[in-house]
Amino acid sequence: MAIKDSAPAEAVADRPEGRTRRPSGTTRRRYPRRLTPYLFIAAAVSLLLLFTYWPAANLFYYSVTDWDGLDQTKHFVGADNYVRVFTDPRIFEVFFVSLYYFGASFVQIAIALYFATILSQSTRFRNFFRGVLFFPYLINGVAIGFVFLYLFQPGGTIDTVLSWAGVGDPPQWLGDPEVANWSLAGTSVWRYMGMNFVLFLGAIQSIPSELYEAAELDGANKWQQFRAIILPGIRRIIGLMFILSIAGSLSVFEIPFIMTGGANGTSTFVIQTIQTAFTHRQVGTASAMAVVLLAIVLLVTWAQRKLFPDEKVDLT
Amino acid sequence: MTTAHHAPESGLLRARRITAGGAKYLSLVIAAAVTLVPLVTVVFASFKTPAEYGSTGPMTPPANWFNFANFATAFDSGGMLEGFLNTGIVLAVSLAGTVFIGTMAAYGLDRFEFRGKRLVFGLFLVATLVPGVTSQVATFQLINGMGLYDTRTALILLFMGTDIIAIYLFIQFMQSIPASLDEAAMLDGANRWTIYWMIVLPLLRPAIATVVIIKGIAIYNEFYAPFLYLPSEGLISTSLFRFKGPFGAQWEVISAGTLIVIIPTLVAFLFLQRWIYKGLTTGAVK
Secondary structure (H helix, E strand, O other): OHHHHHHHHHHHHHOHHHHHHHHHOOOOOOOOHHHHHHHHHHHHHHHHHHHHHHHHHHHHHHHOEOOOOOOOOOOEOOOHHHHHHHHOHHHHOHHHHHHHHHHHHHHHHHHHHHHHHHHHOOOOOHHHHHHHHHHHHHOOHHHHHHHHHHHHOOOOHHHHHHHHOOOOOOOOOOOOHHHHHHHHHHHHHHHHHHHHHHHHHHHHHOOOHHHHHHHHHOOOOHHHHHHHHHHHHHHHHHHHHHHHHHHHHHOOOHHHHHHOOOOOOOOOHHHHHHHHHHOOOOHHHHHHHHHHHHHHHHHHHHHHHHHOOOOOOOOO | OHHHHHHHHHHHHHHHHHHHHHHHHHHHHHHHHHHHHHHHHHHHHHOOOHHHHHHOOOOOOOOOOOOOHHHHHHHHHOOHHHHHHHHHHHHHHHHHHHHHHHHHHHHHHHHOOOOOHHHHHHHHHHHOOOOOOOOHHHHHHHHHHOOOOOOHHHHHHHHHOOOHHHHHHHHHHHOOOOHHHHHHHHHOOOOHHHHHHHHHHHHOHHHHHHHHHHHHHHHHHOOHHHHHHOOOOOOHHHHHHHHHOOOOOOHHHHHHHHHHHHHHHHHHHHHHHHHHHHHHHHHHOO
16 A cells, blocks of 8 residues: 555655656657646636736727727827826716725724624634624625615614614714715725725634634733733734725725615726717726726735735745 | 632623624624625525515515525526526636636646746736726737637637636646656656646645636626626626616516626625635635
């Protein structure tokens, strides 16, 4: 048995030249051996170039033209579209909408961190609570949109619950521009919190339990344990999530698009881009908007790599 | 002395622990309620008759829990059968494509040294940063130019463009398959394709299962691509989205349709929890 197991390894060890000789290759086959790896990656790389890099390159091209998406000819307009992105209030004002979602992401991370901490300890029905808190992340975005449209409608669930608490005159949750973005950001927290939570939970559970035991022997209470053990242990992933939430809050799309269509001052940068391209047929301007978003995301990622150079989180 | 000194302290500690425990469970119950109440009210609404819906509040349970009329209406008039069929076709073909293309790419990237390997890795990594929805401005022109607008093929191709997360999962798993297996097979005269097909692919089954589950859920939930590229037919997301028009304020029907979309996800989650947690946490941070 033992001999059988080790046989292949020995055979390889015996003939190390067997492997090095192969790639340099003989040409008795139809194609040279060194082409083999390229054939394996060919399909994936072609799809990647065709459906990611080719459109991305075209975005740059369209962004300096006045193309409407139909015309045969595209006129070069220089930086006009970019100037428009930063001077047309209808376009740059939507940047401020992402601040609601950015603010909400702090709440989201705090809630996720709290529940990850308490569920990392022994808790009754732990798997049930973990499942309940995480499940919204898996639900179809359109379904979530409808669930919350129903919740927020006048006389709906929220208003009913508030009337039990004695609040008789609730706001128009989605109809009032002052409130609508808060409602949508809240929906976004409901939807995405579970993912942060599960990531935190994995990170906390990878901290060796001896550390808590030692701390407990030294008389540290739970809050001290959290400050001294958990927080330093997951500091990096918390930082990573804050940075990701910058890009995330700029890319908000599904929830406002499905629920309000961008009405009542809830339009986001992505909704605006899409409408500029497909409703107003200003592909040039929309491309410039997409390029601006891409530039911001790349900048944020570059900052992330600078701040957390060797991010290695193995959470499984 | 020591016991006398000890007793009140431990009593105090225990009291504190109980209140702390109480606060912990209270917060968990509140969070569970906040998560579940929006869904439960939709369940309530979906079983109500139109008259009942009009006369009762959202927190009132339905009178008849076996009133499936709204589900039938949603399924028939809402075109949900078409949505499920189309989603099923797109899902099956793009998942099969993702698995073959992704495992082949992972095999090429993990088991070979070749010129341009770092570049290819870089290309896949940077691609994850390109914001999905906004780049559709240009992707749409490409799909249109290829004559694929309003076809399922467009969606399949777009979903098949394997992401780095799938490839990363495959590579990570492949590293745990000893390279000596490949080499032994090579000594027996197998070529690289035979090794990929006969040895690597079967051993990658757990990673394939993870990718199929994670990517399957992502495709099932995808909204904008079908909305943009397949306007004349529905995938499940877009079928549901179209409820907004014809069913206007018929919330009992919309609720039923919403639940019809959520239930498959719930079933998948209940059965595949372990895989889902593992797959998402592996893929998310990279």
